Amino acid sequence: MAFGSHRMRELSGTYTFSSRPRAVENRIKVPPQQALRNYGNIMYDRRVVRGSTYSQHILQTTAQTTPSEIQRHQEMRRRAITQKRAFGESRLKTPEALQGRTHVDVQTDLYLEELSDVLATTDIECQTDAFLDRPATPLFIPAKTGKDVATQIEEGELFDFDREVQPLLEVLVGKTVEQSLLEVMEEEELECLRAQQRAFLELRNSELAEVQRLQEQERRRSQEKERRIAEQREALKKEKETAEKIAARVFSQHYLADLLPAVFTSLSDHGYFYDPVEKDIETNFFPWLMAEVNKSLEKRRVARQLLDGIIYEVAQTRQAMLKQQESQPQTPEKSDVENRENVQ
Secondary structure (H helix, E strand, O other): OOOOOOEEEEEOOEEEEEOOOOOOOOOOOOOHHHHHHHHOOHHHOOOOOOOOOOOOOOOOOOOOOOHHHHHHHHHHHHHHHHHHHHHHHHOOOOOOOOOOOOOOOOOOOOOOOOOOOOOOOOOOOOOOOOOOOOOOOOOOOOOOOOOOOOOOOOOOOOOOHHHHHHHHHHHHHHHHHHHHHHHHHHHHHHHHHHHHHHHHHHHHHHHHHHHHHHHHHHHHHHHHHHHHHHHHHHHHHHHHHHHHHHHHHHHHHHHHHHHHHHHHHHHHHOOOOOOHHHHHHHHHHHHHHHHHHHHHHHHHHHHHHHHHHHHHHHHHHHHHHHHHHHHOOOOHHHHHHHHHHHHO
C-alpha cells in the first residue's frame, strides 16, 4: 500500500497524522527466486547476512551434533519425504495422452514468461566487510528467582480408580450390549430379508417357467395354424391348376376336332404324307442311276475323243506322206511297195 507525504503538527499539545490521498499504483510482485534469476540481486541470497550479526544466535565452535539429534533429523526428513510422496500420489494426475498424441507444457500464469534452454547470466561483485576474529558469544542463562515450593498429596486424595471407573464400565458395557442387540436384530432382519428374497425368487422362477411354457404353447399353435393355412393354400392352388388344365384340355379337344382333318388335308396336298417306296426310289435309286449313266456317257465321250485324236493324227500323217511323195518322183515299183506299206 502506497502512502503520501507525512505531516506532523502540534495541536494543543498532541500530535496528529494526516496524508494526502492518492491512487494506488499497480505494481508487479516478482518472486525472490525470479528476481535473483533475472537481476542477480544479492539481497535475496541466503548466504548474505541481513541486519546486525550480534543479535543472531551463534552456536559455539565446540558444540557437536549428538546421535539422537542426527536420528531425529533423519526421521523428520524421512517423514517429510513420505508425506510428499503420499501427497503426490493422492493428487489427480493428468490422464495419459491418446495414441499418436503427446502432452505439451502450456503456461497458465497471468504474465507469460519466455522459456529458453539458455539462461541469461550476469556477473555481479559485492564488497563485504572482513570477518572479525572474536570469541563466540556465550549463551544467555537467566538468574534463578523465586522460592521452591512442594505439595504433599496422599494416596487416594485425587483419584479413586474403582469409583471413577464404575460409570465408564457401565457406559462401555451398556454400549456393548446395545450394539450386540442391534447386531443380532440386524442379522435376524437380514435373515428374514434373505428368506423373503428366496421365496420371491422361487415364485418368480415358477412364474417365468409357466410364462415360457405358455409362450412355447402359443408358438406351437401359431406354427400349426400357419402350416394348416399353407397346406390349404397349396391345396387350393393345386385345385385351381387342375381346373385350369381340364378346361384347357377340353378347349383344345373342341378346337382340334375340326382342325385335324383340315391340317391332314393341307399336309397331304403339300406332300408331307408320301409312299415310302416311291420316296426311296426318288431319293436313292434315281440319283444313283443318273450317276451311273453319267459315268458311262463320260467314258464313251473320252473314248470318242481318243478315237478322234488317233484318226486326226493318222490323217495328218498320210497327208504329209502324200505331199512328200508328190514332191519326190519315184519308180512305179517302189511307189507300189510304199503304198502297200502305208495301206498296211
